[in-house]
Amino acid sequence: MKIVLLLLTFTAACLCADFILDTSLTTKFDHFWERCVGSGHAALALREDYRKHLKLAHDELGFKYVRFHGLFDDDMSVVKMPTDLSKYQYSFFNINSVFDFLLSIGMKPLIELSFMPTAFASGNATTMHYKGNITPPKEYKQWSDLIVAFTRHIIDRYGEQEVSSWPFEVWNEPNLKDVFWTSTQEEYFHFYQATAIAIKSVNNKLQVGGPSTAGSQWIPEFLNFTRHYDVPVDFISTHTYPTDEQPEERNALERITKRTREFVGDLPLYYTEWNCGLVEYGQGDQFHQDSSYTAPYIVSAMGRVGSHVDIFSYWTFSDIFEEQGMPPAPYIGAFGMMTKYGTRKASWRAFELLHKSGNKRIHLSGQDPTVDVLATTDGERNMIFVSNYEILNKVVDFKKKNIKVLGVPPVGKLTLTRVDAENASGYNAWLKMGQPTYPTKEQINIMEESSQLTYNNVVYQLEENGFSFNVSVPPYGLAVIGYKIK
Numbered sequence: 001m002k003i004v005l006l007l008l009t010f011t012a013a014c015l016c017a018d019f020i021l022d023t024s025l026t027t028k029f030d031h032f033w034e035r036c037v038g039s040g041h042a043a044l045a046l047r048e049d050y051r052k053h054l055k056l057a058h059d060e061l062g063f064k065y066v067r068f069h070g071l072f073d074d075d076m077s078v079v080k081m082p083t084d085l086s087k088y089q090y091s092f093f094n095i096n097s098v099f100d101f102l103l104s105i106g107m108k109p110l111i112e113l114s115f116m117p118t119a120f121a122s123g124n125a126t127t128m129h130y131k132g133n134i135t136p137p138k139e140y141k142q143w144s145d146l147i148v149a150f151t152r153h154i155i156d157r158y159g160e161q162e163v164s165s166w167p168f169e170v171w172n173e174p175n176l177k178d179v180f181w182t183s184t185q186e187e188y189f190h191f192y193q194a195t196a197i198a199i200k201s202v203n204n205k206l207q208v209g210g211p212s213t214a215g216s217q218w219i220p221e222f223l224n225f226t227r228h229y230d231v232p233v234d235f236i237s238t239h240t241y242p243t244d245e246q247p248e249e250r251n252a253l254e255r256i257t258k259r260t261r262e263f264v265g266d267l268p269l270y271y272t273e274w275n276c277g278l279v280e281y282g283q284g285d286q287f288h289q290d291s292s293y294t295a296p297y298i299v300s301a302m303g304r305v306g307s308h309v310d311i312f313s314y315w316t317f318s319d320i321f322e323e324q325g326m327p328p329a330p331y332i333g334a335f336g337m338m339t340k341y342g343t344r345k346a347s348w349r350a351f352e353l354l355h356k357s358g359n360k361r362i363h364l365s366g367q368d369p370t371v372d373v374l375a376t377t378d379g380e381r382n383m384i385f386v387s388n389y390e391i392l393n394k395v396v397d398f399k400k401k402n403i404k405v406l407g408v409p410p411v412g413k414l415t416l417t418r419v420d421a422e423n424a425s426g427y428n429a430w431l432k433m434g435q436p437t438y439p440t441k442e443q444i445n446i447m448e449e450s451s452q453l454t455y456n457n458v459v460y461q462l463e464e465n466g467f468s469f470n471v472s473v474p475p476y477g478l479a480v481i482g483y484k485i486k
C-alpha cells in the first residue's frame with residue numbers, strides 16, 4: 001500500500017514540470033567570477049588592441065582585477081643589464097604604463113611576481129614563446145632588493161590604500177617542473193618566504209599569497225611550511241582545469257574546489273586560473289575554446305563552485321596572447337573570450353549574460369544528467385539559465401524541458417536568447433566562409449554580426465501559482481530566459 005502511494009506521488013510530480021522554480025525562496029548569489037580575469041603576459045598590456053579588449057571586458061563583463069605572467073621579464077625592461085653586471089638598474093617605466101592604464105579603466109592588477117630577470121637568474125631555462133626565465137635567483141638578496149624597490153615604487157606612485165588592495169602572488173605554477181620552475185618544492189617555499197618577508201618589510205598591510213600551483217597541488221604542504229616557520233600568508237592561490245584530471249568528469253571543478261576549501265579553512269582561496277580545459281593548439285579538440293562548448297560549461301560551473309572560492313579567474317579574456325606565439329587565424333582554439341580581431345566568442349557571451357544576472361539565486365528542484373538550471377533575481381528582473389553539456393566526446397542529446405515558475409508572471413514579454421553552434425557564433429560564420437586565415441574587413445564584419453545575441457519571445461502558460469514554459473536546448477547550448485517582475 002505504502003509503495004503504491006509513493007509511486008503515485010512521484011508520477012504526479014513528474015507530470016508537473018522538469019524543473020520547478022520557487023521565487024519566494026532565494027539565497028545570495030555572489031558574482032565571485034567577476035573579481036579577476038586572466039591575460040596574456042605583461043608586455044602585451046602595452047599594446048593598443050590588448051587595451052581595447054580589456055576595457056570591453058571590464059565594461060561588458062564586469063571584471064575588476066587582471067592577472068598576467070611576466071611582470072619582471074626582460075621584455076618589460078625592469079632590470080637593465082649593463083656590461084658590468086654589478087651596475088644593473090631598475091626601470092619601472094613599462095610597469096607604470098600598464099598599471100596607469102588599468103586604473104584609468106577602473107581595473108586593478110592581481111600581481112603575479114614573475115619571472116626571473118635574466119640579470120638575476122641562476123640558469124638559462126625559459127618558458128613560452130616569450131622566454132620568461134624560470135630559474136631561481138642566483139643571489140636571493142638581488143631578488144629581495146628588487147621586490148622591495150618595486151613595492152616601494154608602486155606605493156609612492158599609487159598610494160598605500162590603493163596598493164594594499166592589490167594581492168601579490170608569488171610566481172606561477174612552480175610545481176610544473178621545468179615548465180615554470182627548474183627547482184624543487186623546498187626551494188619554492190624558501191623563495192616564497194624571502195619574497196613575502198620583502199613585501200611585508202615595506203608595508204605590513206600588503207597581501208601576499210601562494211603557492212600558485214597548477215592542479216590544486218602543494219596546498220597542505222605549503223600551509224604546513226608557512227605555519228611551521230611563521231611565514232606570512234594572506235591568501236592561498238592555485239589553479240584548476242578540467243583537463244588536469246583523467247578521465248575528465250562533468251562536475252570536476254565543483255569536487256576539486258570543495259576539497260581545496262577543506263584544506264584552506266577560513267583563508268581567502270583564490271583560483272587565479274581556470275577555464276574549460278587546456279588543449280594545445282592544433283591537438284585533439286583544438287577548437288573547443290572557440291565553439292559554443294564553453295558557454296554552458298561556464299554557466300554551469302558558476303552555479304556550482306561559488307560556495308568554495310573567493311576568486312575564480314578565467315584564463316583568458318582575449319586571444320591577444322602568445323604563450324605559443326600568435327597564429328594569424330581568428331579561431332585556433334586559443335583560450336581567449338575574444339578573438340584577436342575583436343569578435344566575442346561563446347565564452348564572452350556566457351560571462352556577459354552572467355554579469356546581468358541578479359545577486360540572489362532562486363531555489364529550484366529538478367535534475368537532468370546533462371542539463372543545469374540556474375535562476376537569479378535582482379528584485380526587478382529574473383533570469384533563468386539553461387545549460388546542456390557534458391565533457392567532450394560524451395554523447396549529449398537535444399533536450400526539451402518544461403519549466404514551472406512559482407511566483408509573479410512576467411510583466412511584459414518572456415524573452416529567450418541562445419548561445420550554441422548556430423546562435424551568437426562568429427566561429428560558425430568563420431567555418432561557413434571557409435576558415436580564412438587572414439579575414440578581410442568584410443569577413444570580420446560578418447563574424448561580428450553572427451556573434452551578436454538575439455532575442456525571441458517565448459510563449460508561456462499562466463498557472464494557479466505562477467506560469468510555465470517549454471525550452472529546448474541543443475547539445476553544448478545555453479538558453480537564457482529573462483523577464484521583468486515589476
Ligand SMILES: *[C@@H]1O[C@H](CO)[C@@H](O)[C@H](O)[C@H]1NC(C)=O
Pocket residue numbers: 123124
Ligand atoms: C647559459 O648561457 C651562457 C651564455 O650562452 C652559457 O655560457 C652558459 O653555459 C649557460 N648556462 C647554462 C646553465 O646552460
Ligand SMILES: *[C@@H]1O[C@H](CO)[C@@H](O)[C@H](O)[C@H]1NC(C)=O
Pocket residue numbers: 221224225228
Ligand atoms: C611540516 O613542515 C616541517 C618543516 O618544514 C617539516 O619538518 C614537517 O615534516 C612537515 N610536516 C608535514 C606533515 O608535511
Ligand SMILES: *[C@@H]1O[C@H](CO)[C@@H](O)[C@H](O)[C@H]1NC(C)=O
Pocket residue numbers: 416417418422423454455456
Ligand atoms: C537561433 O538560431 C536559429 C537557427 O538559425 C534561429 O531560427 C533562432 O531564431 C535563433 N534563436 C535565437 C533565440 O536567436
Ligand SMILES: *[C@@H]1O[C@H](CO)[C@@H](O)[C@H](O)[C@H]1NC(C)=O
Pocket residue numbers: 402459460461468469470
Ligand atoms: C509544453 O509542452 C507540453 C508538451 O509538449 C505541452 O502540453 C504544453 O502546452 C507546452 N507548454 C507551453 C506553455 O507551450
